[in-house]
Ligand SMILES: Cc1cc2nc3c(=O)[nH]c(=O)nc-3n(C[C@H](O)[C@H](O)[C@H](O)COP(=O)(O)OP(=O)(O)OC[C@H]3O[C@@H](n4cnc5c(N)ncnc54)[C@H](O)[C@@H]3O)c2cc1C
């Protein structure tokens with residue numbers, strides 16, 4: 001029997017990999033179950049520190065919303081030593097988990113509004129639980145649009161699932177470089193903003209991707225008339241402790257592990273404009 005509400009501090013708790021689903025050539029989604037006590041439930045936009053034992057730990061957002069079980073779902077893209085080790089774990093292996101950390105997406109702000117989700121690459125991972133939450137309560141929100149950008153068609157995450165979202169949402173996908181057989185859009189994700197389906201004054205936007213993509217998207221949204229406080233972005237900085245103790249993730253007065261990684265653009269933009277030394 002799993003105890004709930006274990007403190008995020010201290011040693012990572014062991015979780016067993018019960019499912020590994022390859023997404024792309026360098027990304028996979030994992031379902032984890034606690035070997036003993038479970039962490040408190042995560043909210044969309046929050047993250048865990050995931051440990052490959054003997055290698056190290058990195059921040060990884062929750063990418064799913066398992067209901068009625070103490071499972072965690074994460075999608076990891078292999079870019080360096082730790083993420084490569086985590087990408088390589090198989091069903092039956094054990095990883096360490098600390099969390100939940102950070103503030104999640106603020107969906108209360110979007111009640112009664114159109115919801116516009118804009119994702120670049122692995123940035124769709126932290127946004128997927130938000131989309132699932134909106135789809136689960138359609139009467140609470142206005143129209144849902146999900147705009148997805150990826151480097152190539154082979155880099156698209158959750159392909160079957162995102163297609164199924166089209167039944168209840170406007171889903172548009174674009175890639176930087178097409179491959180044989182691709183009939184969809186080509187170009188940066190901000191191009192998809194021009195196709196409508198949302199009204200600037202009644203929209204809350206949620207953005208995650210590489211930082212230049214976040215800048216370009218937020219600028220286009222503001223130009224179209226979306227107020228900066230209605231644009232939420234999820235930011236990345238190097239993290240060590242995840243708990244506001246080490247200072248590695250500092251962005252101006254914010255510690256992104258504690259005060260972020262989600263922030264309103266009204267707050268984030270002036271901080272990002274200051275060049276870090
Ligand atoms: C709050 C938060 C949530 C995150 N959520 C996720 C998630 O859900 N899934 C996920 O896969 N990643 C996520 N990341 C990014 C992930 O933490 C990094 O990819 C990881 O820390 C890289 O560590 P490493 O030891 O594998 O690579 P490192 O050894 O640190 O880096 C190796 C090389 O990769 C480059 N690199 C590092 N990070 C990235 C990156 N993000 N993209 C491209 N190149 C990079 C470095 O510049 C370096 O050249 C998140 C980061 C934060 C801060």
Ligand code: FES
Nearest residue numbers: 240242246247257
């Ligand atoms: S990661 Fe240590 S203060 Fe944020």
